[in-house]
Amino acid sequence: MDYTKIGMNKKEYTEYVESKADKSSILKNCIIAFIIGGLICIVGQIITDIALNYGLDKKTAGTISSISLIFIGALLTALKLYQPLGKFAGAGSIVPITGFSNSIVSPAIEYKSEGLILGIGANMFKVAGPVLVYGIGSSVILGLIYYIFNIFM
Amino acid sequence: MKIGKHTIVFENTPVIISTGSAVGPKEKGGPLSKYFDTSVEDVYFGEKTFEKAESKFMAEAIDLAIKKAELDIHKIDYMFAGDLLNQCISSGYTARNLGISFFGLYGACSTFAEANILAASFVNAGYAYNSIASASSHFCASERQFRMPLEQGTQLTPTSQWTVTGSGATLIAKADENNKKIYPHISMATPGKVIDLGIKDIANMGAAMMPAAFDTIITHFEDTNRTPDYYDLIITGDLGILGSKLLKEQLKNYGYNIDNNHIDCGVKIFDTNAQDTAMGGSGCGCSASVFCGYIYPMLKEKKINRVLFIATGALMSPVSLGQGESIPGVAHAVVIEN
The missing domain is CATH 3.40.47.40 (Stage V sporulation protein AD)
Known part of the structure; x- marks a missing residue:
C-alpha cells in the first residue's frame, strides 16, 4: 500500500502499535481468577457436602451441585450482577460452570426484543454453542475410541 | 472548487445555523455533561428496545437543531444521516417520522463528518437551502451487533473503547448577508x-x-x-x-x-x-x-x-x-x- 505517507508496512505498523499499547496484567489477572474461581468451587464443594450429608450418593450430590451453580449463575446474570463479577474476575468466573450458565442467559436476555422463537430460541446458544458443539463432539469421539478399545482388549 | 489532491473549498460558505445533541446516562455522568442539550438517565430513553432508543436520540438531536433555528421543518430540503447498526436502521427509522428527503450514509464513526461534507456540498451548490447532517450510536445496540451480549461477564481489553450513546445534528443553511456574520x-x-x-x-x-x-x-x-x-x-x-x-x-x-x-x-x-x-x-x-x-x-x-x-x-x-x-x-x- 504505497499511497499512504505513514512510511510503515503492515508488519511494522502492527509491531509499532503493540509496543505502545497497554497490556492486560497477566499476573494480576491470574491471581484474581485463581481466588474468585476457587471461591466459586468452594461454594460448589459446600453444596456437594450438604447433599452428601443428607445421605445422597456421590454422583447425585455432584449433579445437585452442578445444577445449583448453574441456577446461581443464571440468577446473578438476570440480576445484572454476573457482568461486574466477570469484569473483575475474568477467567475466574468464565471457566466454572456458572460462567457457562452466564453465557447462555446473557444472550437470552439480549435477544428477547426479537421474540421468543427467532430471538431467544435462535440466539440463546450463540456464545455457548461452540463449547457445546465441540464439547459434545469430542466426547462422542472419545466414547467411540473407548468402545473400540474395549472390544479388542 | 477543488484544490490540491482531495480538498474541496466551499466558495459559497454554507453556514451552520444550529446544532442539537442528545446523550445517554454514561455521557451524562462524564466531563462534558453540562454541554449537551438533552441527557437522559435511561438507556432505553423510554422506548422498548435499544435500537428504538437510538432512533429517538437522533430524532431528539434533529428536533432540537430545527427548533433552535426557529425553522419550519418543511423548509429542510435534505437530511444526510447514518449510524452503526445494520442497514442504518436508526437513521432510516428516524427519517420515517420526519418527512424530509433522506440520504442514508455509512462511514462507521466517520459518518458525522461525511454527512456534514455532503450537506454542505448540496447547500454550497444551490441544490438545497437547508440541510440536516446527523449521526448516532448506542452502546447497548452496538455491543450486541459487534461484540458480546451485555450481561456476559468478560473483561475490558485495555485498548478497547466505549461506544457513545447519543446523537448530534447540524443544520446547514445557505449563507446570506445576515447569517454570515453570526454563524x-x-x-x-x-x-x-x-x-x-x-x-x-x-x-x-x-x-x-x-x-x-x-x-x-x-x-x-x-x-x-x-x-x-x-x-x-x-x-x-x-x-x-x-x-x-x-x-x-x-x-x-x-x-x-x-x-x-x-x-x-x-x-x-x-x-x-x-x-x-x-x-x-x-x-x-x-x-x-x-x-x-x-x-x-x-x-x-x-x-x-x-x-x-x-x-x-x-x-x-x-x-x-x-x-x-x-x-x-x-x-x-x-x-x-x-
Whole structure:
C-alpha cells in the first residue's frame, strides 16, 4: 500500500502499535481468577457436602451441585450482577460452570426484543454453542475410541 | 472548487445555523455533561428496545437543531444521516417520522463528518437551502451487533473503547448577508481514502483508524498549504487515548506538531479513570454529540474561530473479521471557521 505517507508496512505498523499499547496484567489477572474461581468451587464443594450429608450418593450430590451453580449463575446474570463479577474476575468466573450458565442467559436476555422463537430460541446458544458443539463432539469421539478399545482388549 | 489532491473549498460558505445533541446516562455522568442539550438517565430513553432508543436520540438531536433555528421543518430540503447498526436502521427509522428527503450514509464513526461534507456540498451548490447532517450510536445496540451480549461477564481489553450513546445534528443553511456574520461556516473539506495497515484487533480501533486520520490530515495541510497552527483546534473523532498518542507521534515525525491544539472527542467525553472506559469513547454519536454540544457553541460565541474536525471510522463488520480480514479505516476532515 504505497499511497499512504505513514512510511510503515503492515508488519511494522502492527509491531509499532503493540509496543505502545497497554497490556492486560497477566499476573494480576491470574491471581484474581485463581481466588474468585476457587471461591466459586468452594461454594460448589459446600453444596456437594450438604447433599452428601443428607445421605445422597456421590454422583447425585455432584449433579445437585452442578445444577445449583448453574441456577446461581443464571440468577446473578438476570440480576445484572454476573457482568461486574466477570469484569473483575475474568477467567475466574468464565471457566466454572456458572460462567457457562452466564453465557447462555446473557444472550437470552439480549435477544428477547426479537421474540421468543427467532430471538431467544435462535440466539440463546450463540456464545455457548461452540463449547457445546465441540464439547459434545469430542466426547462422542472419545466414547467411540473407548468402545473400540474395549472390544479388542 | 477543488484544490490540491482531495480538498474541496466551499466558495459559497454554507453556514451552520444550529446544532442539537442528545446523550445517554454514561455521557451524562462524564466531563462534558453540562454541554449537551438533552441527557437522559435511561438507556432505553423510554422506548422498548435499544435500537428504538437510538432512533429517538437522533430524532431528539434533529428536533432540537430545527427548533433552535426557529425553522419550519418543511423548509429542510435534505437530511444526510447514518449510524452503526445494520442497514442504518436508526437513521432510516428516524427519517420515517420526519418527512424530509433522506440520504442514508455509512462511514462507521466517520459518518458525522461525511454527512456534514455532503450537506454542505448540496447547500454550497444551490441544490438545497437547508440541510440536516446527523449521526448516532448506542452502546447497548452496538455491543450486541459487534461484540458480546451485555450481561456476559468478560473483561475490558485495555485498548478497547466505549461506544457513545447519543446523537448530534447540524443544520446547514445557505449563507446570506445576515447569517454570515453570526454563524460559523463550513469552508473546506478533505474527504479521506480508506487505509488499512493490517490491525485485526476489534478491541484496538484507535490504532486501526489512526493511519487514515494521519493521511487525511497530511493531505489537508498539503492541499491548503496550511500548518497546524492555523487552527485553534484540531479535533479527531474517536481515536481514543492510544490512537491520539500514535497520531501525534507520527505527525511529529512527518513535521507537523499538533500537541498544543489537538483534542479527541473520544478522550473528552468520558473520564476514563472514573468511568472505566479504557481508551475513551467511540461511535458515530461520539464525534457528533461532542461537536454539536461542546465545539459548536465555542465557535458560535467566537471563543475559537478556526477548527479542523476529522471524524474517523473503522469499516469492518463481524462477518469480515470472522473471515480473517483486517480493519480498514477512513477519516474525513471538515473545516469550520468564523
